Amino acid sequence: MQTTEERQRNRWLAKIHIDGPLLLGLLALAVVSLIVMYSAGGQDQGLVIRQAIRMGVSFIIMLIVAQITPQFYRHYALPIYIVGVLLLIAVLLFGEVGKGAQRWLNIGVTRIQPSEILKLSVPMFLAWYCSRVHIPIRFWHVLLGLTFVLVPTLLIAKQPDLGTALLVACSGIFVLFLAGMSWRVVISGGALAAASLPLFWFFLLREYQRQRVLTFLNPETDPLGSGYHIIQSKIAIGSGGVEGKGWLQGTQSQLEFLPERHTDFIFSVFAEEFGFYGVIGLLILYGFVIFRGMLISMRAQSNFNRLLGGSITLTFFIYVLVNIGMVSGLLPVVGVPLPLISYGGTSMVTMMAGFGILMAIATHRRLVISHG
């Protein structure tokens, strides 16, 4: 599908296995992140520098990952998945507790967060599984696939880390959907999921998670307690208006009415200072990255590549949806960062590794495309 012309133009980028448009989109998001970070962090240069260093490291990781051919991932998808699940079990048994949840595993040298590995290993494993069978996949493939998804999802939800569990589940289900899971299954599955919501509510959610959902449904009932975050966030976004209050001029963020303003609620800072125009621009930027990711996946040469690329891209979209939906009061508060903009290292590394895989899919092409 790629024209010769295009390949020639990006020849030197192709050599280092980089997709130009995707890189451009990611760099643009990184720049936005640093600009907003300076404002959200109370004009703390140290914070911006630390974020910039993390970004640099993440881009290098992306670059490294992009050099590895997708074949490699396909080959090791199963063992990586098994190791990941075992690590999750280990976390539940010996994990370290932080902020009321058990997410970290001390492996002597450093602490790792196995759930992050699963964000990539689940779609990898399911893409491998689906690419072994014929597409569209059959019903029992779906059933088996869902089981593979459910095991790590439940283990992560048990930590409890609802945000990551949601993202891992999505990444797996996207593979199944893209692999041609029949519409009947999609619809009845959705209905079944809706029907099982009460079960979920009573048996899986912890008290504070239930509280979050209740708060989401009516934040004004508890304006000083758990509803405070959402109310302040909505005030920040709303008071930004069409044109915004201007960079460094957002009163909600500068005067610290906004909670978690350089992490989960950074979108509110952006919306307050840059207004509705800024928000449109940011969504276009995200839309471009997602579109480019899907395009790369569609052009991929194998089912594994397509499914994996598609899932990574759509999971990225879920990050955007959940975060913006949360801070603007459409969705309950789930700890999902605004991808590539929120402050924080671990998830950014994972995400950039994912984009590294996308770049690998885009650039490691077998030269068998000259068929008619």
Next chain:
Amino acid sequence: MPKKRVAIRNHQAEAALFSRRAVVCLAIVFAVFIILLNNLYTLQVKNFQEFQTRSNSNRIMVLPVAPNRGMIYDRNGILLADNIPVYSLEVSPAEVRDLRETLTELQTLLQLDDDIVDEFYARLRQPRRFPQITFADQLSEEQVAQFATVQHRFPGINVEGRLQRFYPHRDLFTHALGYVGRINQQDVARLREMEIYANYAATRNIGKLGIERSYEHTLHGQVGYQTVEVNNRGRVVRTLDFTPPTPGQDVYLELDSGLQRLARYQLGTRRGAIVMLDANSGAVLALYSNPGYDPNLFVNGISSADYRALLNNPANPLINRATQGRYPPASTIKPHLGLLGLELGTITEESRVWDPGWYRLEGVQRRFRDWRQHGHGWVNVTKAIAESCNTFYYDLAHKIGIDEISSFMQRMGFGERTGVDIAEESPALMPDRGWKRARFNEPWYQGETLSIGIGQSFWTVTPLQLATTTSVLVTDGRRIQPSIMRAIGDGEQMTQRQIIEKEPIVLNNPSAWDTIRKGMEMVITDQSGTARTAFRGASYTSGGKTGTAQVAALSDDTDVRPDLEDVAEHLRDNATYIGYAPADYPEVVIAMAIENVGGGGRNAAPIARAMMDYYFATDDARAEMLLTQAAAYQQALADEQQRLAERAAAAAAARAAREAEAARAAQEPVTIEPDDAEGQNDAND
């Protein structure tokens, strides 16, 4: 090959399937983005106004700014109530992480007493008007400087400077000035009811007593507002707008610091009160009640130990004796009674009564004694005033009767509040038949009328009431309401007070005024006038009347008068005196009551003399007087201290002797425990 072809077809179909699904996904992504944008549009464009308002109300706070309280000066412009800057350590409990630990650290750092910490916790539990709680007030400059260097380590704690009331003359003016104290819950309720609570939004203190209370609205001023931007912890980031408060108006008093000090020096260690009025304007030139107390104790909320000490002080310093002390007027009301007799025609200027030294009602065995054992002989009304003859007044009161006396004396102003501009005033009591019936369910006895005739029995007056009723006598019946306040405001804005007069007393026999004043002059001038000695050599003419109120009655069986020194102090007579000067055109009137000192001629009249001397003296002479009086006063205080010490030492010695005696008695039958022996050694030391 066919197998391979199938595989290739599959491959293409699979790619197509993926692309279809991918397109569906992209469509969903697009739709979701539209939903997100629509929601953001609602927030940022449709409901912008609402959220902008809420954002502003988040960050913008309107802070009230307390006005500076008006100053209070005496008639000569001497400052009586000042505002001084004080620094206090204010704690915002919500911002302090570990309150207990932080406070302990601060306590050691600033070397604060344990009391301060205890009081803070007490305040923490009480309902409060401000988010911040005072941890320590009255910080010294060093403490402020010390804290400033480490302030960054103590979030939620800061030093606040403000102006606070200070009374430089301490206890000299307390009973007239009153004081300000912290606004408490009752004050809040009262201010709310009056719908002026908003004006007190930033004010900490309110007038609680005296002038500070009466002129609260004048002194307080109008609250100002500061519009500030705050962060989420309520800390002010910057000021956006400022409406300055209007300071309270100054109040000038009629009181004269010199007279006030002289009154204090004169009373020394004696309990009592002195009031001096301008006869023609009702101006309160002096109003002093002894002992006083330091009003500064109350400004910041008095400590319970200090308050207990004041309450338990047997001299009752908290009572304003000048307006709340209820004393039997004794002979000081004889001029008033004489006036009534003359007005009614019961007596004339010439009517005479023979005084054998006692008076007896017909059919009653009991003799009513005169203070002079062998009597005054023939007395008329003026002589009866000059020599304070009781028998004449027993007779007069008996002839007039209680009903006439009560109603006339009430017209004069006895038994009612004078209306002076402080709230702490007692109406005292002018008894009548109705009162007696209501109070004791008893009829009025004739003997009681006789006692009324010499200002005893149930009749009580306040020293201020004595002064105002005296001014009625010397102004031919004008009833001028006394006033402590002289003027309000400063400079050209100053407004003088209006003189308020009640309905005057008009006599059918106006010459009675002159007759009575002649009698009062004779108190000073007559050979046997009771205040003759006290006013000998005065450079001005004056009139007066002494009074000696019995606290304890003598037995009817004895005619022997005990020596003053032998009577327990609390049973000794109260001395009273009323006076005016100059005799022809009275300018000032004076009245006083001094507790448990003996006769009025010896104990009260000399004080009136000193006060009047001061009033009529030149500035230089006044300064000289105050200087010598101050020295005498200090000496008197020292003597009193010594007397108390000696008395305590004597009591201790007596006790020791008694114990030694008891020990010696005990020693013989039983052996003494070692502990007891030690105790005795201590006692003997």
